Amino acid sequence: MGADALDRAQQTFVRRWGEMGATWGISRTMAEVHALLFITGDPLCTDDIMHMLQISRGNASMNLRQLVNWGLIRRTHLRGDRKEYFISDLDTWQMFETITRERRRREVGPIIDTLKQCRSDLAGDTPKLAKERQQKAVDCDKKLQDMLDFINTLDVMVDAVLSSGSEQIGMLSAAISSTVKR
Amino acid sequence: MGADALDRAQQTFVRRWGEMGATWGISRTMAEVHALLFITGDPLCTDDIMHMLQISRGNASMNLRQLVNWGLIRRTHLRGDRKEYFISDLDTWQMFETITRERRRREVGPIIDTLKQCRSDLAGDTPKLAKERQQKAVDCDKKLQDMLDFINTLDVMVDAVLSSGSEQIGMLSAAISSTVKR
DNA sequence: CATTCCTTTCAATAATAACTGAAAAGACTA
DNA sequence: TAGTCTTTTCAGTTATTATTGAAAGGAATG
Numbered sequence: 001m002g003a004d005a006l007d008r009a010q011q012t013f014v015r016r017w018g019e020m021g022a023t024w025g026i027s028r029t030m031a032e033v034h035a036l037l038f039i040t041g042d043p044l045c046t047d048d049i050m051h052m053l054q055i056s057r058g059n060a061s062m063n064l065r066q067l068v069n070w071g072l073i074r075r076t077h078l079r080g081d082r083k084e085y086f087i088s089d090l091d092t093w094q095m096f097e098t099i100t101r102e103r104r105r106r107e108v109g110p111i112i113d114t115l116k117q118c119r120s121d122l123a124g125d126t127p128k129l130a131k132e133r134q135q136k137a138v139d140c141d142k143k144l145q146d147m148l149d150f151i152n153t154l155d156v157m158v159d160a161v162l163s164s165g166s167e168q169i170g171m172l173s174a175a176i177s178s179t180v181k182r
Numbered sequence: 183m184g185a186d187a188l189d190r191a192q193q194t195f196v197r198r199w200g201e202m203g204a205t206w207g208i209s210r211t212m213a214e215v216h217a218l219l220f221i222t223g224d225p226l227c228t229d230d231i232m233h234m235l236q237i238s239r240g241n242a243s244m245n246l247r248q249l250v251n252w253g254l255i256r257r258t259h260l261r262g263d264r265k266e267y268f269i270s271d272l273d274t275w276q277m278f279e280t281i282t283r284e285r286r287r288r289e290v291g292p293i294i295d296t297l298k299q300c301r302s303d304l305a306g307d308t309p310k311l312a313k314e315r316q317q318k319a320v321d322c323d324k325k326l327q328d329m330l331d332f333i334n335t336l337d338v339m340v341d342a343v344l345s346s347g348s349e350q351i352g353m354l355s356a357a358i359s360s361t362v363k364r
Numbered sequence: 365c366a367t368t369c370c371t372t373t374c375a376a377t378a379a380t381a382a383c384t385g386a387a388a389a390g391a392c393t394a
Numbered sequence: 395t396a397g398t399c400t401t402t403t404c405a406g407t408t409a410t411t412a413t414t415g416a417a418a419g420g421a422a423t424g
Contacts, residue, residue: 005307009300016296025207114198125187
């Protein structure tokens, strides 16, 4: 079981990535599986992953499927081997892009819908409210509106960053800094 | 028990905010308490919150404390009342700023430390590795370096956005879009 | 088409995270 | 300082989420 310096460095990375995932609402194990595939860069089969992370076959299978669905890893095959292998061949930027797009797709729409729905419900019924509630309704509406505007602004920015691609990201970073400076 | 349109809109908002929090690694209840204080804008005491969200005193107390620690709400008092009240008087932008700064403070440092530590461990011991492991060590090091660079770039951007303040955010958004366009 | 090898599924179980409620601590009042 | 009101703490409980392992389902092989 001689773990060399490379193994140790990779294990440290995998553990930390797992913890990070956990604080960001991604299951620790899913993040670890991803980290392992990312940092080794090798195609690994289910058994490799089971052994390296000490998890069951079912668990490995579930998490691998999710990672494939997210587009963070892909299935592959080794010639002369019947088993399925998995590989993470995205670079850091592509990983970031994939995760950001996916989360945006799943979450931005729903929250905007809810905010709009709250506003339209309020708009229809505000006249029916007791006098002293009307001011509150107006204040509440303003908060909802502000939040919608903010989400929209951020969304435009994220969109620009994502579509800039990794080549332009440095330039973009510089442009942002100089815009803010003055 | 007559919930009017304002109550309903607020409840919808609170529920959705809670769900959002849950998918981002913040406990549903903590997010709901915050949402309630934010959307009403009123100072509320522990009992108000307990009743409105149907949670226990202990739970309310714990979550309120956390929110105060995050700087998202603050304690206040109503004249002639011994109880403690809580209020959320940040606007959307300030909220975003607070949350971003806090998460950055807690998470960016540690992840950078881990990455650097992995690299320096590798650097010291790579010569001792078996020949065919050396190439892997170099590849691994490159990934770690790429990730460090990426985190750094992103960190600079986030820093610029945060220090731009809400007045400049629209301008910034425009600057980003136009930089990317060509 | 039977065998072998591999993957997926899912009910049962384990682990983790969140919540409760009552007791202790703290704070203000007279 | 005793009495009253309020907040905090935390051991015990409940709820939620993650994991296991074995059985069922597929797919390639001879």
